[in-house]
Amino acid sequence: MKIMIGFFRSVLSVLYSAFWCGTALITLMIFPNSSDLVLIKFAKKYWSEFMIKWIIGAELDVQLHPETEALFKSGRGAVLVSNHSSYLDINLAFASTPTPIVFLAKAGVRKVPLLGGANERVGTVFVERGNIKMAKKAIKKLETTLKNGRCVVVYPEGSRFKKNEIQPFKKGGFHLASNAGAPVVPVYHEGMGEILPPHTFIIRKPSKPVVVRFGKPIYSSNVEELRDKSFEAVKDLQAKLRL
DSSP states (O other), X not given: OHHHHHHHHHHHXXXXXXXXHXXXXXXXXXXXXXXXXXXXXXXXXXXXIHIIIIISOOOEEEEEOHHHHHHHHHTOOOEEEEOXXXXXXXXXXXXXXXXXXXXXXXXXXXXXXXXXXXXHXXXXXXXXXXXXXXXXHHHHHHHHHHHTTOEEXXXXXXXXXXXXSOOOOOSHHHHHHHHHTOOEXXXXXXXXXXXXXXXXXXXXXXXXXXXXXXXXXXXXXXXXXXXXXXXHXXXXXHHHHTO
């Protein structure tokens, strides 16, 4: 019975996601300058917040460091670096972040029907591993995004981790932050990996709230320093949560 209910949640989530991604894509095709509407209303409120609460049945426990809250209210762009544990992390990022966000994503996401097209039109940049030319183009585009005051979500582990351990961070997102002169905000979340683990498409019933913690902004022009401090900050958020 649990498997059947989980399967129903998964199917409903896919259909619901397809509807809102399709709606977003059509809206952006007709109204090219509607990205704020799509990100704030469609992606955050109607798609992600509704799906997490009413279809998946999860509650969110979100806390922001006071300096990060002030940063978001100022409208300044920032790079948000987070651990990565589930296909639902995109929805979690939309639902928990109080400011419009776009993503630095793998090139494969572009091929996902509806989702790929909608993401590309709101400013998401796709990077192909090992393609230096594409990476430079992506960084240039996202630098402009940051300078225009929009936040960019990066998952620097590179893939969804299966063990309860944060993997070493890759440099890509930190080159972006350094070149744009943008602060890095460490983010740690816990719970989505249990609801939809990497090895299955069956959404499990949440046993506790999904927790999201936004840490203190990190400022530096040095790529290695940004990466190392961000890695330690995310690990520290995880450790404090488990005390």
